[in-house]
Amino acid sequence: MSAMRLGLLTGGGDCPGLNAVIRAAVRKGIDEHGDQLIGFRNGWRGVLEDFQEELTIESVRGILPRGGTILGSSRTNPARRPDGTATVRACLERHRLDGLIAIGGEDTLGAASQLSLDGINVIGVPKTIDNDLGATDQTFGFDTALQVASDAIDRLHTTAESHHRILVVEVMGRNAGWIALHSGLAGGADVILIPEIPFDIDEVCRLIGRRHGRGRYFSIVVAAEGAMPIAGTMSVATGELDEFGHPRLGGIGQALEREIESRTGYETRATVLGHVQRGGTPTAFDRVLATRLGLAAVDAAHAGEWGTMIALHATEIEPVRLADAVAEVRRVPVAEYERYGVLFG
Numbered sequence: 001m002s003a004m005r006l007g008l009l010t011g012g013g014d015c016p017g018l019n020a021v022i023r024a025a026v027r028k029g030i031d032e033h034g035d036q037l038i039g040f041r042n043g044w045r046g047v048l049e050d051f052q053e054e055l056t057i058e059s060v061r062g063i064l065p066r067g068g069t070i071l072g073s074s075r076t077n078p079a080r081r082p083d084g085t086a087t088v089r090a091c092l093e094r095h096r097l098d099g100l101i102a103i104g105g106e107d108t109l110g111a112a113s114q115l116s117l118d119g120i121n122v123i124g125v126p127k128t129i130d131n132d133l134g135a136t137d138q139t140f141g142f143d144t145a146l147q148v149a150s151d152a153i154d155r156l157h158t159t160a161e162s163h164h165r166i167l168v169v170e171v172m173g174r175n176a177g178w179i180a181l182h183s184g185l186a187g188g189a190d191v192i193l194i195p196e197i198p199f200d201i202d203e204v205c206r207l208i209g210r211r212h213g214r215g216r217y218f219s220i221v222v223a224a225e226g227a228m229p230i231a232g233t234m235s236v237a238t239g240e241l242d243e244f245g246h247p248r249l250g251g252i253g254q255a256l257e258r259e260i261e262s263r264t265g266y267e268t269r270a271t272v273l274g275h276v277q278r279g280g281t282p283t284a285f286d287r288v289l290a291t292r293l294g295l296a297a298v299d300a301a302h303a304g305e306w307g308t309m310i311a312l313h314a315t316e317i318e319p320v321r322l323a324d325a326v327a328e329v330r331r332v333p334v335a336e337y338e339r340y341g342v343l344f345g
Contacts, residue, residue: 003034004098006301008055010069011043011076011108015127015141016282017290018069021103023060024294030057033302038095043104044111045076047091048084064287067280078111085118092120099306101297103127105139106326109309113322116307123300124309124322125293129278132176135325136311140290145172145277146182152273153187153220160218166208166260166268170253172277173224177332179277181340184222190345191219193252195226196331201234204256205263207345212266221260223252234259292317 006029010018022039029035037055040046053059063070078084092100099121102112105128112122126133129145149171160167169189171179177194184192191207193199208219234255253270261268282290289312296310296317308319 003036004029004301005036005038005096006298007038007040007047007052007092007095007097007100008071009040009043009046009100009102009104009108010071010073010127011102011104011111012073012127013075013105013129014068014073014278015105015129016067016144016278016280017140017286018071018073018103018127019060019063019066020140020282020287020290021125021127021294021297022055022070023063024291025101025298026055026060027057028295028298033298035298038097039071042072043074043076043108044078044088045074046071047100048076048078048081048087050091050094052095064291065281067278067282075107077107079114085115085120088115089118089120099123099301101125101301105130106133106329109133109322110326113307113326116322121306122322123297123306123319124325125297126309126311126325129179130173130176131178132173132329132331133325134328134330135309135320137314138289138312140282140286140293141278142178143285143289144280144283145179146186147283148277148280149179149183149222149273150186152271152276153183153189153222156271157187157220160220164217164267166219166221166264166266168221168223168253168256168260168268168270170223170225170270170272170274172273174226175329175331177224177227177337180222180224180227181332181337184220185340185343187220187222189220189222191221192337192340192344193221193223193227193256194332194337195224195228197334197337198228198230200230201256201259201263205260208260208264208266210345221256223256225252227252
């Protein structure tokens with residue numbers, strides 16, 4: 001196919017590896033096809049407000065190991081605008097774009113899927129540290145976040161043991177507990193709480209008490225930010241909603257700190273890892289995965305495979321239908337979680 005004009009955007013929470021996707025797509029498009037590429041600033045907001053810049057070989061030089069995204073990001077939802085679809089279409093026509101590559105998670109790609117159904121040429125690239133997108137085996141950013149969380153748990157372990165404390169570590173994970181489960185397993189956590197399974201605070205305290213009975217006077221509790229107690233057993237707070245209707249989470253760590261200390265009498269402290277999990281340089285795995293996805297996105301555009309998302313299946317990179325990719329959140333199976341129950345407490 002002849003040279004194309006393509007737009008790129010990055011939406012949602014920033015994620016290690018975004019720049020690797022941008023770099024790969026620009027290098028592939030320009031050097032192999034003679035394409036022209038423009039980047040929209042700050043996610044879908046850049047398309048709605050026509051805030052863009054040309055992407056060149058020079059502008060993407062040196063960005064491979066950088067965290068974040070050179071294009072900026074936002075949680076803007078074009079579907080919330082009455083004329084959102086028409087505005088997006090007009091922007092693409094104004095810049096004579098053949099199509100758009102949207103790099104994002106559940107919300108960014110959900111918007112991309114709806115725009116695709118409305119006849120706009122879009123290809124999705126899956127990005128989320130939560131690893132919760134359907135139709136792909138793993139998303140870039142997850143490996144980096146997992147490494148950061150595991151390193152933090154290792155460091156907290158020595159403090160917990162030295163001071164005979166219970167340390168609660170709150171990690172990211174709104175709807176899916178992949179970071180909590182895997183970092184907890186890697187760090188030898190004694191309790192792991194995930195959004196998929198409401199937890200029993202009495203059982204949490206029982207496991208901690210059992211460790212004390214065995215002469216282990218400290219414990220590590222890892223909780224995903226979206227972990228929730230069984231209804232009526234303890235109170236938690238949620239914040240205001242974003243444009244996609246998600247509450248601003250955070251606070252389960254402090255709630256657990258209060259409950260565990262009051263119920264057991266053991267000194268308890270909470271640490272919230274927060275955005276440190278998103279930041280910094282991506283791991284080698286995430287750099288390679290993101291690069292492969294960026295290259296494949298340009299290939300898909302030249303093959304006319306609009307309305308698809310580039311997915312990782314085992315070791316292969318291949319397109320899947322965007323609608324299938326965002327049909328449901330990829331959550332930790334209950335059986336997967338229960339398999340590791342013998343390691344708790």
